[in-house]
Amino acid sequence: xxxxxxxxxxxxxxxxxxxxxxxxxxxxxxxxxxxxxxxxxxxxxxxxxxxxxxxxxxxxxxxxxxxxxxxxxxxxxxxxxxxxxxxxxxxxxxxxxxxxxxxxxxxxxxxxxxxxxxxxxxxxxxxxxxxxxxxxxxxxxxxxxxxx
Amino acid sequence: xxxxxxxxxxxxxxxxxxxxxxxxxxxxxxxxxxxxxxxxxxxxxxxxxxxxxxxxxxxxxxxxxxxxxxxxxxxxxxxxxxxxxxxxxxxxxxxxxxxxxxxxxxxxxxxxx
Numbered sequence: 001x002x003x004x005x006x007x008x009x010x011x012x013x014x015x016x017x018x019x020x021x022x023x024x025x026x027x028x029x030x031x032x033x034x035x036x037x038x039x040x041x042x043x044x045x046x047x048x049x050x051x052x053x054x055x056x057x058x059x060x061x062x063x064x065x066x067x068x069x070x071x072x073x074x075x076x077x078x079x080x081x082x083x084x085x086x087x088x089x090x091x092x093x094x095x096x097x098x099x100x101x102x103x104x105x106x107x108x109x110x111x112x113x114x115x116x117x118x119x120x121x122x123x124x125x126x127x128x129x130x131x132x133x134x135x136x137x138x139x140x141x142x143x144x145x146x147x148x
Numbered sequence: 149x150x151x152x153x154x155x156x157x158x159x160x161x162x163x164x165x166x167x168x169x170x171x172x173x174x175x176x177x178x179x180x181x182x183x184x185x186x187x188x189x190x191x192x193x194x195x196x197x198x199x200x201x202x203x204x205x206x207x208x209x210x211x212x213x214x215x216x217x218x219x220x221x222x223x224x225x226x227x228x229x230x231x232x233x234x235x236x237x238x239x240x241x242x243x244x245x246x247x248x249x250x251x252x253x254x255x256x257x258x259x260x261x
Binding site for chain 2: 006008017029082108
């Protein structure tokens with residue numbers, strides 16, 4: 001399964017960060033305008049993002065001050081990521097007085113596209129070069145299969 | 149972006165996109181790869197993908213050839229990356245504020261004892 005990984009170092013302890021992940025009124029301070037969350041296995045995860053996109057799922061695993069795992073998707077009809085189709089894991093790793101927060105979003109719909117490591121890897125590589133101010137050069141399609 | 153997400157909602161369309169990711173293929177050949185799907189259904193999937201900007205179509209005589217439009221696909225990935233990156237940055241903002249308040253309270257309490 002293809003996954004997206006994001007990490008951020010926060011100058012706060014897991015004890016301080018935890019309520020922002022598990023308490024509705026604190027959750028909306030950073031994500032969503034309405035959060036209906038019941039952080040226990042099988043509990044509801046439903047966050048209204050920017051007042052329009054309704055994300056939804058349910059909690060799979062909750063380890064206090066260590067991690068939350070919940071299924072994730074959008075309720076909007078026809079969305080490629082429907083509720084329950086993907087999984088998000090947010091884990092907290094203490095580093096001295098600080099905490100590394102790691103988010104892994106698994107099961108994204110790019111699976112089907114990124115076979116054989118082509119696709120995303122190729123374009124993300126180009127994006128990194130361009131973002132760093134470099135020139136990725138002309139984009140040559142990577143044909144690895146004989147043309148039929 | 150909405151059209152892109154909708155177009156990718158259907159597993160067969162993702163499969164078609166994968167087929168034409170690195171090579172241009174005629175519609176007939178794409179249809180041949182799906183034994184359980186009718187040609188008109190494949191044509192419809194191709195039309196949805198084209199409207200969403202995920203594939204480009206080229207006519208060669210009577211044939212229609214398709215290949216992935218990688219710019220749009222990269223855009224979808226960028227949308228998801230941004231969704232979580234900005235979320236985590238906001239989490240850092242509010243958590244660090246809360247931590248700073250706690251540390252201040254601790255310092256004050258310590259000063260009193």
